[in-house]
Amino acid sequence: MYSRYARRYARLVTMPTTAPPAHALADVTASDSTLRRFLHGLPGVDAVGLEARAASLGTRSIKTTAKAYAIDLAISMVDLTTLEGADTPGKVRALGAKAVHPDPTDRATPATAAVCVYPDMVAVAKEAVAGSGVKVASVATAFPAGRAALDVKLADVREAVAAGADEIDMVIDRGAFLAGKYLKVYDEIVAVKEACGTSARLKVIFETGELSTYDNIRRASWLGMLAGADFIKTSTGKVAVNATPANTLLMLEAVRDFRAQTGVQVGVKPAGGIRTSKDAVKFLVLVNETAGADWLDNHWFRFGASSLLNDLLMQRQKLATGRYSGPDYVTVD
Numbered sequence: 001m002y003s004r005y006a007r008r009y010a011r012l013v014t015m016p017t018t019a020p021p022a023h024a025l026a027d028v029t030a031s032d033s034t035l036r037r038f039l040h041g042l043p044g045v046d047a048v049g050l051e052a053r054a055a056s057l058g059t060r061s062i063k064t065t066a067k068a069y070a071i072d073l074a075i076s077m078v079d080l081t082t083l084e085g086a087d088t089p090g091k092v093r094a095l096g097a098k099a100v101h102p103d104p105t106d107r108a109t110p111a112t113a114a115v116c117v118y119p120d121m122v123a124v125a126k127e128a129v130a131g132s133g134v135k136v137a138s139v140a141t142a143f144p145a146g147r148a149a150l151d152v153k154l155a156d157v158r159e160a161v162a163a164g165a166d167e168i169d170m171v172i173d174r175g176a177f178l179a180g181k182y183l184k185v186y187d188e189i190v191a192v193k194e195a196c197g198t199s200a201r202l203k204v205i206f207e208t209g210e211l212s213t214y215d216n217i218r219r220a221s222w223l224g225m226l227a228g229a230d231f232i233k234t235s236t237g238k239v240a241v242n243a244t245p246a247n248t249l250l251m252l253e254a255v256r257d258f259r260a261q262t263g264v265q266v267g268v269k270p271a272g273g274i275r276t277s278k279d280a281v282k283f284l285v286l287v288n289e290t291a292g293a294d295w296l297d298n299h300w301f302r303f304g305a306s307s308l309l310n311d312l313l314m315q316r317q318k319l320a321t322g323r324y325s326g327p328d329y330v331t332v333d
Helices: 003-010 022-027 032-040 047-057 064-076 089-100 119-128 150-162 174-178 182-196 214-226 245-262 277-290 308-321
Strands: 078-081 114-117 135-140 167-171 201-205 231-233 267-269 303-305
Touching (some): 047 245, 047 277, 064 308, 078 089, 174 182, 174 214, 182 201, 182 214, 231 245, 245 267, 245 277
Parallel strands (some): 078 303
């Protein structure tokens, strides 16, 4: 989609992201010390260069035809989310209906990728999207803090999977990670992946706003992928700093490099704070220019969002009619 810009910016910033060769990965999780050695042996992040590249990619001018394609692609990548204590079955059913037909006046509008709810609402969501192809994702593992015993976290996951969840969004124990207990975090991800069985894909949430440094985000990305994550995800949307172009770019570099070393492709999900079509298009540029076109698909890239979809729909209507319809013409989630 944006490949014509690739050469112009390819040398803007050279990021040192090369990881150890594939044969070295088999033994890195054998012990706490080997895992620590591997994670701390990853190249340090040039924060200034990372942020400069993310900012430069965000300045791209997207023409009308490409913009229309990008908006539809972004709609198809949304995990339409409600994670509130006041969630009711009626609200979840309405959200499911919106996910299947985001714009009831235009059935050519693509469906969203998924609806994301708490475990106790999975069965309701599953019924609401039945037969549509829209997935049901569920947060689990004591979301959003992740502060619970492992058996409690696994029970949370199993409840959601038993109710029909297609995807599980787990949170890592940030306290353990920041204390350097990498093997504990790794073992928990492995256990959750096992609890997902063969029926649910696993998204691992790092809560990047609490990891403090870009180096920690890179380490968490590799840790999650080594443990079997199907997706790595920036945030819960419940803290002050969530998805940013820079932290998402860093995670895209990680999945690109991980596939180059192992042959395994892992998805990326920025979540929280992405509210406008303009923001979404910027993130799609990041995907295309960093990981490549293989990730420009909702099997490998998602937006965790609630309000983003409405702006995408309004911009889509404007492109189709030449008029900006305004928020009264879309449902309020």
